[in-house]
Amino acid sequence: MTHFEPTKNKVLFGSSDKLADWITEGIDQGKIIDKIRLMLKNYLELDNVSFLFGSGTSVHLGAVAIRNFPKEVEEFILDQGLKGEFYSTIEELQAEVIKGKLDKEVFTDVRGWEFVVDETIYRDNESKEIAIEYEKVLNYLIAKDFVLKEDKSKERTDKINELIISIKEGLFKVCDLENRPVSQTIIDRKKASQFEKDKEQGTLLETRSKYIFHEKFVKALLQRPLNLRRANIFTANYDLAFEYAFDKLGVHYIDGFAGFHKRFFKPETFEYDIFYPGSTTSGKVQRIEKVVRYFKLHGSLSWVNSESRDSNNLYGIEEKPLELIETLNNKGEIIIYPSAVKKSYTLDLPYSELFRQFASTITQSQSVLITIGYSFGDDHFNDIIYQALSNPTFTLIIVDFAGTKNDYIKSMKELNDPRIIILEGVFFGDFLTFSDTLMPNFNNVDNNEKVANTLNELFSSKATQQEPTKEPEK
Structure with missing residues (x-):
């Protein structure tokens, strides 16, 4: 059973701390977690679901936070x-x-x-x-x-x-x-139910996957019903944590690049999708389940200015494996961070297109945006989020370790808007908890685990039946 310290966490709906109310009412911690999981499930079943990830989701992997100069x-x-x-x-x-x-x-x-x-x-x-x-x-x-x-x-x-x-x-x-080595703190923290189970069995994180919590999040997200739109993952991080998790799980991600040996930026690909071919003459097709739309709003370690431009590479932006970028003599070709002097200045590609996608996605009706590990330090993002809040059907869920200790997030709370939900603290504001414990299971019972448990019961029952009966001692 996962436990949390009530005094170090908050669950705010508008300016009301529901967690404090639930504790006062005597609701046990397991049921509180179930309440939050159910709340998230309801929002994730909306047609237009987006996530915005900040540096707080990669720190446990050894990445540096860039709130100060590293x-x-x-x-x-x-x-x-x-x-x-x-x-x-x-x-x-x-x-x-x-x-x-x-x-x-x-x-x-x-x-x-x-x-x-x-x-x-x-x-x-x-x-x-x-x-x-x-x-x-x-x-x-x-x-x-x-x-x-x-x-x-x-x-x-x-x-x-x-x-x-x-x-x-x-x-x-x-x-x-x-x-980079995984932070030892991730091994020591009593955080998430499944991770604790792995630790008890002596399976350390390094022997499984560095990106286990990113993988857990993606697997849970892909359980959403197939009749809904693809989920959108926006990130301000430069690292490739999600890319490695996608590859491990065999997930297709639409990230604005096209090509195989040469991958060039083509923003029209954001509107593409992936389907199985029609199996009948009527031409009916079926959507492939494991697909997400993926946007790196501040650029990426894997993006570089291309050596040449042609009809297949109009924007001069290429995506390369990090092993090739490591051999570049001029690391200044790496494309990271939108370099506008002021937020009012026009941003160049690819950022203008990426920010346009962010704005058009979250300002649609019946949208929910869940920010995780993002401290609201980017005025470009904030302006778009504030614009989305003018839509009465928009919901903002903030998952942040510091929460309202951050003045930006505190100002969100002071709006006293019930459409703004803040999960704050060492448990509820943490990416590891969110991905492993709070993300809802849309299938209720994981099919693989159900099959495994059934087989174990069958074999256990069979072994009991075949066990020879001992003669009583005289």
């Missing part, structure tokens, strides 16, 4: 001899963000996180990472490089381009999950 990327940049250029950039950005507070010893940002000054640079008080988002640094440098490139009156002596390449290459190394 320490490992910083160390990589320093190894490249770019210390002066890098730290001067950080000082410029922090002076703007912190608004002249660099002379103070401690700075607390809107998220409630505390940062301390180290010489002239603020760092996270716990992790010692530089207190500025990775994407903000990259975005700033790309914009600055563009401005300097346009000014033909001066000869450039800066190393901005080298710094951009170094930042991307450093991130590539820390987001390449295949070459």
Whole structure:
């Protein structure tokens, strides 16, 4: 039986904490979990279901969170001899963000996180990472490089381009999950029922699959009735955790790319689907079950600027295996993060198309968006979500470890809108719990487990019947 600590979790419908109410009413924890699972089942049976995943869904795999500038990327940049250029950039950005507070010893940002000054640079008080988002640094440098490139009156002596390449290459190394150890905390956490069962049997995560929780989520999601639209998975993560999980399960994913040996970005493929051919002369076809629509809104480690453009590659964007990208001399060709200086500026492809798909999908009637491990730190996403909330049939479910401790999510709670549901805390706000314990089982009983249990009962019964009867001792 899975247990959780009530004081470290919340289940908010609007501004009302239903979890506290249920505990007061004396409802046991198993029934509370059943209530939440049933609630999720009802929403997942809507026709238009979407998920938005943030960095909180990959941290257990060894990926770094990019709410601050990753320490490992910083160390990589320093190894490249770019210390002066890098730290001067950080000082410029922090002076703007912190608004002249660099002379103070401690700075607390809107998220409630505390940062301390180290010489002239603020760092996270716990992790010692530089207190500025990775994407903000990259975005700033790309914009600055563009401005300097346009000014033909001066000869450039800066190393901005080298710094951009170094930042991307450093991130590539820390987001390449295949070459990073799984966080030991995932082995130690008493989290999900099935995982505990595996641990009791002595089966460690590494001997099964690093991506077991992504696989569990996808398997549960694919149980939705086939008469519903394909589920949509949107992610802001650069890593390939979902891709590895899809491959392990044999799931087809429509991600905007087409081709085999050469895979190029073709946004029209988002409208494609996969069917079995008609088995009768009437031409009736049947949908293939294992298909999802998959959108990487901030780009991917596996996307690069293509060497050439032609009629088959109009956008100049190619998807490659990480093993080939590892051999590239210029990691600056990796396509990650939409580099608009301000959110009001026009985004270039592929981001303009990806964000258009996100907006058109979640703003349809009878839609539900479930965000998991996303801290609402991206204004592009937030604007689209706020727009969707203007639709009276839209529902937003937020699954986040910090929950309302985050000012962005707290502001959502303060809207007191019952269409906004927040699962918060070390249990209910965690991706591992969500994928393994909270995702509903649409088939009620897993067919394979049912068959296995039936066979075990049959063989057990047969063995009992054949056991020889012993003569009583005299």
